[in-house]
Amino acid sequence: MTAFIKQEAMEKGREIEIKADEEFAIEKSKLVRQETSSIDTTYEKKFKQAQMSQQITRSTVTNKTRLKVLSARQELLDTIFESAQKKLGEATKDKGKYTEILKNLMLEGFYALNESKLQVRGRKQDYDLIKKAIENASQEYKENTKKDIEVTIDEANPQPEGCAGGLSIVGGGGKIDINNTFEERLTLLQDTALPSVRTTLFGKNENRKFYD
Incomplete structure (x- = not known):
């Protein structure tokens, strides 16, 4: 009788252990999926932030370069007309x-x-x-x-x-x-000749769609 009870207890213990292992595996898998999803979300967010930061930096550099070019061109045009101004009296x-x-x-x-x-x-x-x-x-x-x-x-x-x-x-x-x-x-x-002067000096503006 004692042996039977002992045997039942051992089998019941194994059932409990197996069920516990199954529940542990399920919970572990659930936690792994949650953490993986969280990591993926965080990575995607950081990747988008990095892309946005890169675009802003590129745009800033492009704009600064463009402004420097425009400024240099305007200085050249001003110099040309200032030179013409000095020669008017001739x-x-x-x-x-x-x-x-x-x-x-x-x-x-x-x-x-x-x-x-x-x-x-x-x-x-x-x-x-x-x-x-x-x-x-x-x-x-x-x-x-x-x-x-x-x-x-x-x-x-x-x-x-x-x-x-x-x-x-x-x-x-x-x-x-x-x-x-x-x-x-x-x-x-x-005023009237400036567009043609610009074209002569710097070439056609590829971004301009309409001309007078």
Whole structure:
């Protein structure tokens, strides 16, 4: 009887041990899956953070490089137009050519304003050349339009000191002023010619889709 009870107890113990081993294996597998999933999630999160950080760094470096290139290009363009600004006065050295330039600048204003009485504002030192240019421009204007025009120098309002050359044509009772000084023409040229200058110096902008 004692042996039977002992045998039953041993078998019951083995059943308990087997069941405990099974439960341990199941719990162990569950914990392993949970930890593996947690590790995978953490790794994926860190990997995405590393990718984002790398993209931000790359974008920052690219932008800084782009800004440096744009800054260097702008400095070059500024230097070109500053150099042109310094050379504006050279056009006035040849009196004959300068008188012709003044005449053409006047005619541009004459045609634009289309008035019978106009004034021009120039540099004081150019008054003799301006008088000659007025005579030539008025004659050409009359030949082309069949209209008489009276043009005088506005000596009360000369171009300011330091003006490189050129003149203004004033109409509309003094309310309309077409600025054809060399400085203003260079400014206009800078605006209109800048795209072609950029293309000549740096090539076409591959990122630009539309052109005027």
